[in-house]
Amino acid sequence: MRGFNPVLMVTLGCLLAASAFAADVQMTIDRQLISLLDRAVLKIEFIETQGDAVDIPEIDGLEFHYQGQSSETRIVNFKSSSKTVHTYVVTPTKVGDYTIGPVLCKFKGGQKEVSTQLRVIKPADDPEAQQLTSIMYSRISTDRDAPFVHEPFGLELKVYLRDGVQIDGNFGIRGGLPESGLDGELQWQVAGRARAEISGAIFNVYTLRSTAKALTAGTFTFQPQVQLNIVIPRQNRRSFGFDDPFFGDLFGRQETRPMVLDCNRLDIAVRPVPLAGRPDSFTGGVGSFDFQVDVGPSRVRVGEPVTVKMRIYGEGNLEKIMPPSIDDGLDFKLYDVRTVPSQNPDEVRFEQVVIPKSDAVTNLPPVTFSYFNTLTADFRTITRGPFPLAVEPGPQLAAQVIATVPSTIPQATQILGHDIVYLKPPPKRWILRGDAAWHERQAYRLLLALPALLLAVGAGLARRRSRLAGDAALARRQQAPRAARRHLQRAEQAVRNGDAAVFYEAAWAALADYFGHRLNLPPGEVSLQAVLARVPDGKEAIASLFETVEQRRYGVRADAGASEMNALLRQLADTLRRCERMKL
Amino acid sequence: MTLLRSILVVLLLAAVPSMAQEEAFRQAGAAYDNGHFAEAVLLYQQLLDQGIDNPELHFNLGNACFKDGELPQAILHYRRAWYKTPRDPDIQANLRFALHAAGAVEPSSGITGRVLSSLSREEWVLLAGAAYVLVSLLLLAACFLRPARRTLLKWTLPPLALLAISAAGFHAWRQLVRQPECVVFKTGATALFGPMEGATAHFQLPLGALVRQRETDPKGWTEVEYDGKRGWLKDDLFERVSP
Known part of the structure; x- marks a missing residue:
């Protein structure tokens, strides 16, 4: 114990004790007095410690929504403090005095019960309201008590808001709808707004409408929740910090408060389309429809197409109706029916091309459309036709075919033409399938290489020219053999003519020009010494040549024989050839 | 003179087959004019079987098939003619006409494709x-x-x-x-989501529809693209158009 410093021990102990005592839990609420349309922010703060969010016990008249956790650390005068905050939004549904808690909060090193008080009063402009549901509520209803399968039925959702309650005009419908059995998702539209007196109070009534279609029979339950945003004036005593889950408008004059309204339960019993009495020509239509058929052209030749245009219009499941079929017998060739896009949502159009096979055909048989009438709860059958056709034999000339653009292009019927274009005359040249195309032949491929080859040669030449223009020594080196050859030819001629003077002049010129160009020497500076200084070997032969030619040039013997000149010429040529192979 | 005569004989012999083809071509045209479309189809087909591959032949054969009520064959030959002369307005017109008569969608392509x-x-x-x-x-x-x-x-x-x-x-x-183009040759062709019997149906293809092959499956299935949708078809439902 000798080594321990008692002062340090005491300080450490004090710090540990202080930190233990500093840990605390507090429950705070931003306002303890609010109106029924307002809400409060409740916080549970773990000071100098950490703790999990706690479940606030349910209280009749209040709803709690957990918003999340935040942490805060501060350092003031080298002293740090931290806290963990769990935030809840408190939404009142009734007026009254409430005690929130006590709630047991556990933290590192202990636990503590916390509670707070909240008082909810009536809205200032509505002294009668005791609870939220008397200020705002919603009701759902339908225009058909027991619709049939595939029969569209209307749904009406009315939102009642006590006069004075302001909303931002946005409605959200969530949950409470059948999960399956309906055709598509319901699309709600705000149909109108009205004022109504209910139990002596004035209400603003917003009406939302939608249309539903059941795909199966059975009972469908509707009990949606309506979400809306109430606009309330901002409370001056409140502060808007970033820890507040709601923010007011830009200038802080008002704020919106999301609210979810419950709704009554609506059960709709959907009846199946009866099997009894269902005609063969029933193609799934449920509703109230009319049927129209046009056939054209009515005068054709054998093999020419006739277009049958069918239009079904009215109210009901138009998009589910399959096209009525045509009884062709053996007289017609039938093509697939196609649906023609239509701008009118209350109709569906089909087209079918039929081709009479013989000139014995006099008419197109009747076309029948059957549907289930939901108003009278029975099957109805509409028959159109027969349609007279005049079919002539032989080649056709100008059969008029109205073709339509299928697919998704939203376009009305379009006349494409009256007939196909007539035959083409015989070609001038017959092409055989086995023949290789001209661009696949070997000759063409070789021809293709020619420009590239020319380009390569040209580029090489241009490069060489450029090098020679920039390098005088190289250019002279290239000229050396040519210059020597020229003079050697002159010397040969002189030998043949027996002219010794010209021969030795030419021999000297060959030596001087060759070594002048080869060694890049100025014209007056070609001498034996200059040459021997640069030539690595064969010096004796070069020196002998130089001396012989020098001697003969200035001391020409008139009797110099052709044999001597020939020998010298050969020696000269050999020496220059050897020099040409040398690297100088 | 002998050389000249030999050259003339060779040229004459070379011209004989082309004259025969031209004669057959004209006969087919005459059959077409007389309304004997099946006969015209046969004659044009014979020329095709001889290895002739002119766009005019494919076009005329397409016409004869169209008049004979064989839309898929007509579309096939119009398209083959189009491959060789894509700017020919007659071929374009008849191909469009046949496709619309079949209720099929024209093969669409963007500006670059066009x-x-x-x-x-x-x-x-x-x-x-x-x-x-x-x-x-x-x-x-x-x-x-x-x-x-x-x-x-x-x-x-x-x-x-x-x-x-x-x-x-x-x-x-x-x-x-x-990725060749193909023509649907059987009615009721339904493209499936997967290359197997019993797979979920995706979309229906009209007789004569021009589809583009995308993938193939060794078990006799081909993934085709039509009107922006892709689905699997059995190989026996269509015929290749592309060369």
């Missing part, structure tokens, strides 16, 4: 060759004419661009070999 298919494969090759020769000559001139080198190099840019476009055009036609 540009690239505006010339046939041979025309793209010709254009590419011309651009290549021009580029070579300009570069060659630039090698020797130093003062004008910069200008000449600038002039090579348009033919170079043309060369690139031609290459893209040629590539587009080559794609028709790798």
Whole structure:
């Protein structure tokens, strides 16, 4: 114990004790007095410690929504403090005095019960309201008590808001709808707004409408929740910090408060389309429809197409109706029916091309459309036709075919033409399938290489020219053999003519020009010494040549024989050839 | 004189088959004019079987098939004629007419696709060759004419661009070999979500629909694209159009 410093021990102990005592839990609420349309922010703060969010016990008249956790650390005068905050939004549904808690909060090193008080009063402009549901509520209803399968039925959702309650005009419908059995998702539209007196109070009534279609029979339950945003004036005593889950408008004059309204339960019993009495020509239509058929052209030749245009219009499941079929017998060739896009949502159009096979055909048989009438709860059958056709034999000339653009292009019927274009005359040249195309032949491929080859040669030449223009020594080196050859030819001629003077002049010129160009020497500076200084070997032969030619040039013997000149010429040529192979 | 006579004989002998083909072609036309479309189809088909591959033959055969009520065959031959002469308005008109009569969607392509298919494969090759020769000559001139080198190099840019476009055009036609077009030859063809019997139906294809092959399955299934949708078809439901 000798080594321990008692002062340090005491300080450490004090710090540990202080930190233990500093840990605390507090429950705070931003306002303890609010109106029924307002809400409060409740916080549970773990000071100098950490703790999990706690479940606030349910209280009749209040709803709690957990918003999340935040942490805060501060350092003031080298002293740090931290806290963990769990935030809840408190939404009142009734007026009254409430005690929130006590709630047991556990933290590192202990636990503590916390509670707070909240008082909810009536809205200032509505002294009668005791609870939220008397200020705002919603009701759902339908225009058909027991619709049939595939029969569209209307749904009406009315939102009642006590006069004075302001909303931002946005409605959200969530949950409470059948999960399956309906055709598509319901699309709600705000149909109108009205004022109504209910139990002596004035209400603003917003009406939302939608249309539903059941795909199966059975009972469908509707009990949606309506979400809306109430606009309330901002409370001056409140502060808007970033820890507040709601923010007011830009200038802080008002704020919106999301609210979810419950709704009554609506059960709709959907009846199946009866099997009894269902005609063969029933193609799934449920509703109230009319049927129209046009056939054209009515005068054709054998093999020419006739277009049958069918239009079904009215109210009901138009998009589910399959096209009525045509009884062709053996007289017609039938093509697939196609649906023609239509701008009118209350109709569906089909087209079918039929081709009479013989000139014995006099008419197109009747076309029948059957549907289930939901108003009278029975099957109805509409028959159109027969349609007279005049079919002539032989080649056709100008059969008029109205073709339509299928697919998704939203376009009305379009006349494409009256007939196909007539035959083409015989070609001038017959092409055989086995023949290789001209661009696949070997000759063409070789021809293709020619420009590239020319380009390569040209580029090489241009490069060489450029090098020679920039390098005088190289250019002279290239000229050396040519210059020597020229003079050697002159010397040969002189030998043949027996002219010794010209021969030795030419021999000297060959030596001087060759070594002048080869060694890049100025014209007056070609001498034996200059040459021997640069030539690595064969010096004796070069020196002998130089001396012989020098001697003969200035001391020409008139009797110099052709044999001597020939020998010298050969020696000269050999020496220059050897020099040409040398690297100088 | 003997040589001249020999040349004449050779030319005459060479002309005999082409005269026979022309005669058969005219006979088919006459049968068509008389309303004997099936006979016209037969005669044109015989020429085709002899290895003749002219666009005129495919066009006329398409006409005869159309009049004979055989829309898929008509579409097949119109399309084959179109491959060879894509700018021929008659072929375009009849192909569109036949497709609409069949209730089939025209093969759609964007602006690039339309540009690239505006010339046939041979025309793209010709254009590419011309651009290549021009580029070579300009570069060659630039090698020797130093003062004008910069200008000449600038002039090579348009033919170079043309060369690139031609290459893209040629590539587009080559794609028709790798991913060929096919015509649906059986009614009630339904494209499925997967290459197996009993797979979920995706969409229906009308008789004569022009589809593009995308994938193949060794078990006899092909993934086709039609009207922006892809689905699997059994191989026996369609016939290849592309070369």
